[in-house]
Amino acid sequence: MNATTHPRADIAAFAAAVRAELDDLPADEVDDLLDGLEADLSEQAEDSGEAFSLPDAATYAAELRAAAGLPERNGRAVKVPVRERLERARHAAATRIRASRFGSGTLDLLVSLRPVWWIARGVAFYLLLVFLTAPFMGRADYVPTNVVAWAILAALVLLSIQWGRGKWLPHRSIRGLRSVLNVAATIVAAIALIAAPTVLPQYFAAQAAYAYAYPGDTSQPGLVLDGERVRNIYAYDAEGNPLENVQLYTDQGTPLTTVGTEGRANGWWWDEYFLGGGGPVTTAYEGTGRSPLWNVFPLREATGVSTWDVDTAIPVLPRAPFAQVPAVPAQPDAGSEPTPTPTLGAGTGTDTAPLPEPAPETEVTP
Incomplete structure (x- = not known):
């Protein structure tokens, strides 16, 4: 037995x-x-x-x-x-x-798999943080997209590992908090594990579609010259004097603006590119009963403006970069021909001026 x-x-x-x-x-x-x-x-x-x-x-x-x-x-x-x-x-x-x-x-x-859970718990902490901050950030990047996000993820994973090893914050006073966080992390990890087969392919497909639609687009919005954003445009007449309220259009009849299609379509009154920082902020021309006009140059500008005080800012007409520029030299019309200057001895017939005849000799009387 x-x-x-x-x-x-x-x-x-x-x-x-x-x-x-x-x-x-x-x-x-x-x-x-x-x-x-x-x-x-x-x-x-x-x-x-x-x-x-x-x-x-x-x-x-x-x-x-x-x-x-x-x-x-x-x-x-x-x-x-x-x-x-x-x-x-x-x-x-x-x-x-x-x-x-x-x-x-x-x-x-x-x-033996506890270290794997420690790492998964740190990732769950990150997902929980992304979920809680999504309403304030306006987006939810469940996969880190920048250095700061990767640093936060690494810090949370390290914190979870050290908690698991009993190295950090082992005091009895926070064991209740750790228990709550463990329960929350377990729930988030379970939800993420269940949703991963569906959510992750959709997320990466959306990222790929965005990258395909905008393949490495690093260009500036609005009007750009040699890779630099154009803030304002100044026009001078033929005499070299600065002009005001000049309306500019493209060869297609489209208003030429510094804010591009987005600014005109959204009805911007202030150039939001420079409103985020980077010097004076231009504003559209305010015509009476008109929508904002962005093709009337030079644009009015205001300094020290932010999104908080944009409603009280007073734009002014900026000083032109030059008080006067060289006048445009006159040139003949393309359809006219210069009048030739007649020369002596040139040509034949009536076009040739007669040569003077010598005076007749007179007889001297003794």
């Missing part, structure tokens, strides 16, 4: 001692508490070999009472903190799982 059918003598004695410690309880409760105890201990002894040892029977019985919420042997109720109850329940569950060879191996595997 094997050890499962005939438990070892020390295990049988231990079970009897525990039952004796619980003899003040109803028999059915004792049977429930000790159900399968000898069989479990026998399997543990077989798996552990010489390393197996039995605990103290009185202590073990007291733990069974506390885990079940039963009164002590003297009749007083056992007041056990919730955390300690959970810890005892976890220990009891681990003991039952390790009762079989398969359960023991599975539990050992899960314990």
Whole structure:
């Protein structure tokens, strides 16, 4: 016969001692508490070999009472903190799982994978942070897209790993907070794991479509010259004097603006590119009862303007870069021909001027 059918003598004695410690309880409760105890201990002894040892029977019985919420042997109720109850329940569950060879191996595997969970928990913290800040950021990038986002993700993963190792913030005062964060991270990780097969392909497809529609577009909006954004345009007449309220159009009849199609389509009154910083901010020409005119130059400008005080800013006509420029030199019309200058002796017939004849000689009278 094997050890499962005939438990070892020390295990049988231990079970009897525990039952004796619980003899003040109803028999059915004792049977429930000790159900399968000898069989479990026998399997543990077989798996552990010489390393197996039995605990103290009185202590073990007291733990069974506390885990079940039963009164002590003297009749007083056992007041056990919730955390300690959970810890005892976890220990009891681990003991039952390790009762079989398969359960023991599975539990050992899960314990060895704890570092993987630490990393996943840090990622879950990052996803939770992205979700909470999405209403303020106006977007939700669940995959980091810049150096700052990658740094935040790395910091949260490092924090999770150090928590798991018990190196950072191990104080009892924050264990409750850590428990709440662990529960939140577990829920987020579970949701992310379930949604990943659907959400991630859609996310990367959207990113690829955006990259295809705008392949490396690093150009500036509005009017650009040699890669630099044009803020304003100044016109001079033929005499070199500056002009005001000059309307400019393209060869297609489209108003020539510095804010481009976006500014005209959205009805901008201020150039939002420069409104974010970078010097004076130009504003559209305010015609009476008209929509903003962005092709009337030079544009009015205001300095020190931000999005907070744009409504109270007073734009003024800026000073031209030159008080006067060289006048445009006159040139002949393309359809006219210059009048030739006649020359003596050139040509034949009537076009040639007659040469003067010498005066007649006179006879001298003595």
